[in-house]
Amino acid sequence: MFDWILANPYAVAGLLLPIVIPLVVFQILPLLVLIERRGAAFIQDRAGPNRAYIYIPVIGVKLRAFGMIYNATDAVKLLFKENFIPPFVHKGWYLFAPGIPVITGLLGLALIPWFSPMLYAAGAAGDSVGRLSGQMIEANSGILMLFAIGSLGVYGVVLGSWASNSKYSLLGGMRASAMMISYEVSMGLSVMGMLLLVGSLSLTDIVEWQGQHTWGIVVQPIGFLLFLVSMFAECNRNPFDVAEGESELVAGFHTEFNGVKFMTFMTAEYLHVIAASILLATVYLGGYQLLPMPLPLDGFNAPWVDLDSMWLKEHLGIVFALMLAGGGAGLLGFAYLLTGRRRIYQNNAANDVLNAERSKEYSLYIVAFSLLGLGLLAGAGASALLMDTKATATAIGSTIIFPGWVNALTAFVQFNILIAKALLFCWLFVWVRWTLPRFRYDQIMALGWKVMLNIALVNLLATAVIAKLVR
Amino acid sequence: MAKVIPRPQLSFWENIYFVEIFKGLSTTWGHAQKNLIKGDFPTRNYPDELPDLPRDYRARHRLMKRPDGTPRCVACFMCSTACPARCINIVAEESTRLDIEKRPAKFEIDLLLCVFCGFCVEACPCDAIRMDTTLGVMVADNRAEFVLTKEKLMDWAPADYPATDTQSQKAPGGSLHAQALVDFNSGNKH
DSSP states (O other): OHHHHHHOHHHHHHHHHHHHHHHHHHTHHHHHHHHHHHHHHHHTTOOOSOOOOEEETTTTEEEOGGGTHHHHHHHHHHHHSOOOOOTTSOHHHHHHTTHHHHHHHHHGGGGSOOSOOEEEEESSSSOEEEEEOSSSSOOTTHHHHHHHHHHHHHHHHHHHHHHHTOHHHHHHHHHHHHHHHHHHHHHHHHHHHHHHHHTOOOHHHHHHHHHHSOOHHHHOHHHHHHHHHHHHHHTTOTTSGGGTOTTTSTTGGGTTOOHHHHHHHHHHHHHHHHHHHHHHHHHHSOTTOSSSSOOOOSSOOSOOSOHHHHHHHHTHHHHHHHHHHHHHHHHHHHHHHHHHHHHHHHHHOSSHHHHHHHHHHHHHHHHHHHHHHHHHHHHHHHHHHHOOOGGGOEEETTEEEOOHHHHHHHHHHHHHHHHHHHHHHHHHHHHHHTTSOOOOHHHHHHIIIIIIHHHHHHHHHHHHHHHHHHO | OOOOOOOOOOOHHHHTOHHHHHHHHHHHHHHHHHHHHHOOOSSOOTTTSOOOOOTTSOOSOEEOBOTTSSBSOOOOOHHHHHOSSOOEEEEEEEOSSSSOOEEEEEEEEETTTOOOOOHHHHHOTTSOEEOOSOOOOOOOSSGGGGEEOHHHHTOOOGGGSOTTOHHHHTSTTSTTHHHHHHHHHHTSOO
16 A cells, blocks of 8 residues: 555545645635635724734733634634524525535535646656646536536525525525526626637636636636626625625525524635635636746747646746745735834733733734744745756656656645635635625626626627637 | 705716726725725724723713812712712711711712713712713623722822812822811811
């Protein structure tokens, strides 16, 4: 068994992907909740939740972690709440429903290409080329399957609202399903322009095409905007969250849900936001590609399938150094920002005890972030100077093969690129939510059927004509 | 004659909503980045940062003191009569001084009943009760602690009050205390 693992590291990596990726993506969830709450607060000129803390006894610091502790307190509160089930609900479906959107949200991750396909020497003699895809399920139907899974999420909402046996829930569920149907059409049609250009449904192909040409947002700006708006509707986010509609429907589809069942619905909502952000980044922002243009290769002149990631592997030392340096500079900048915060606290604190407490806490943050930032900068310098991947390349036939550690590090860099792009969209979701008021239900329907569908059709037609003329 | 207010007419760009979205986003972005980078919120971190209440804010009560430290109150019951919430409970007793008739054996204010109207301050004939402590925050773990006794009401220091507040400065520890004590012991003034 152990021998087999050592002999087939890529097969083991392929088996580990479905475990590791969802676990990593799940870590974005508390971050997104934090961004949502503090972002909302900053937009509304408030401080936001910042009082829950964990007391660290040895150094005597009340660690508030910028409001991150609230995730833990909320989870504990909701988990230990009485699991009340109203007497009028259909128990089976009522308990089953919150799980569905979580499952569909996680299933979608299986179809996202997280990194470029790894090529490696396989076979007993090491003379054939093996390939490990960045997708967990490499289906030809690709994006269609993703849409199919994504739209299954609404079943949880509808089922939950129906099983609740309450008119507010039912109205919310009906709205969600009607909106899903309306916006699924324009979503499919808006992404169709991109598919026409790529000529494939596979998400890996879409990302590779963007690596060879340019990002989707450059060639399909209108398609991108339509897809973005449809994604807001798909996730039931503001300004399309009429399914929740607390001004009209109490709390919409989750009116009758409490405790851990409510938490599951909320998890699903944020999971869908993350999945939608990753999908947007994949289809329109170049996925795991570094730059919105193909890059010249100096080492090889073979017709590479995947220019951007090949360039990345060649210059991995520099790119990795840039990534670390960016992170380090960000952390140092954040530490500098925190010195200002510490000063404000010291000026405004109500008493000396509090002042000392806060100063200690902020000093800890500043020291920790500065050290981490300096460490990353040092790592960046070391990586830029020491890492030379170009020399490690070997050829099997006409295929250039890089050793395993280069492949792994490239996958790590590309995964981070994708997550960074997805986080941009996560912030956009939050930003829009706290900017725009909720649309009226009839306005949403009018927008979906009378405006977006038509623009999507015209966009598709124009793309088809231009694509035909250019080719 | 009814005044007709015309509905505001939206321009073409406002009507298609698209441009207005970006205007709104730029507004919210301005607030978000200002608060993120400067961190100086217009709101107050309430329990960490207490509000600066003015002296004439009707805050928690205090009982004024004579130069010898006894309450200035003569237990005339004017305040408890004026009190609309009936939160002042006074028990009077005979004073030991010949020039003062009565004094409070017990002076209690139930803060849970008090409506902070300030009538007691206005009713007092000898400036014995005031509400100028600027203690706007009252926290306790149980109901009994919300009942202010005479000792709690007299537990204040002249140093916390401005020098222009002569009555406070005449109390023990105040800047005018020494002269006031001489006057008080002579029996001319109290």
